[in-house]
Amino acid sequence: MSRRGWLGTAGVGVVAAGAGVVAGRASRSGGSASESAGAFAFRGEHQAGIVTPAQDRLHFAAFDVHTETRAELIELLRTWTAMAERMTGGQETTENGAVGDGQYKPPSDTGEALDLGPSGLTLTIGFGPSLFTTAEGVDRFAIAARKPAALADLPKFSGDALEAARSGGDLAIQACADDPQVAVHAIRNLARVGFGKVSVRWSQLGFGRTSSTSTSQTTPRNLLGFKDGTRNIKAEDETEVDRSVWVDGHDDQAWMAGGSYLVARKIRMLIEPWDRATLHEQERVIGRAKGSGAPLGGSEEFDEPDFAAAGASGPLIDRDAHVRLASAEELNGIQILRRGYNFTEGSDGFGHLDAGLFFIAYCRDPQRQFVPMQRNLARNDALNEYIKHVGSAVFAVPPGLGPEDYWGSSLFAP
Secondary structure, X not given: OOHHHHHHHHHHHHHHHHOOEEOOEEOXXXXXXXXXXXXXXXXXXXXXXXXXXXXXXXXXXXXXXXXXXXXXXXXXXXXXXXXXXXXXXXXXXXXXXXOOOOOOOOOOXXXXXXXXXXXXXXXXXXXXXXXXXXXXXXXXXXXXXXXXXXXXXXXXXXXXXXXXXXXXXXXXXXXXXXXXXXXHHHHHHHHHHOEOOEEEEEEEEXXXXXXXXXXXXXXXXXXXXXXXXXXXXXXXXXXXXXXXXXXXXXXXXXXXOOOEEEEEEEEEEOHHHHHHOOHXXXXXXXXXXXXXXXXXXXXXOXXXXXXXOXXXXXXXXXXXXXXXXXXXXXXOOOOOEEOOEEEEEEEOOOOOEEEEEEEEEEXXXXXXXXXHHHXXXXXXXXXXXXXEEEEEEEEEEOOOOOOOOOOOHHHHOO
């Protein structure tokens, strides 16, 4: 169905959204899109794009906020919310916005997504630490007292080679879709209407999801050629999702109840050295068989890793293997929900492929979950020989929206 054709059914979608469903499916867990519409519910208990079955494409953008006026920021968030709801439903940002505003005005929709349908688009917003207080300690929008303790800049980990131009941000919007043009259209139009109030600090295009977030999905592969995210939290495991992903109202700030925290890390893979490594070395580093995805010593992908199993020369899964160091067994039960994407950006000017993993994770408290996990990996992971972390950011992702809410309404409520 085209975006123009979708307009005829928009009223049905809006009414359903108020009840938390679109096309007859619940929006609590952001499950599969309607087969007929290809659309996910925009409103519900949680934002879509977290436990939603991971789509094929990503356009992620972090923004710096330039307005110093609380009212102007809220006005922008209201405008963005209205646009986002329309776009995730397969509509233009404004009705007939691509061609209907007259010959002598800039169109209010850029038009490149006309006729493409919703394509499973989800838009997820997050707020960075610097939105609450600047580096100089300025509380621009009278929200410093509402900054959660968990929303702190990530520490520098061993081996980090972070670039300021690829890190941080006051706001972030994650656009996921099964058509790259739909995702790009969404970010492009949100950035366009924010002109003068916000600007893009950095952005990232991604392809080929590197995790499955639902039991309905097969495990994808990253650019190292290995299955990625075999043991990822799945949306259907609501007990673990509630434990490890969603913020509880008693955790800290009540306005974050039902929300989560987003950690983004841009990880460049050193493709050429990896491609020269033997298969034995690659499998030793990861701790899994490259073909089947089975843990070393196992036979099937979803076999539980046996970290105690030993061979003639030591543990079957090395002590510095990636899967061991990132496992819940190694980390006293810590788990995170991964939602990353592959990226490639041509060459680096020296004939080397500039490619890797744009790592995205959602967790209930990044300081208690992601930080200890990454410290363990940064110190000991055999994979560090083949990767380099070049970007980093963390954002508080507010809960989902009720019928009258806008992005951030729980934060800015009196």
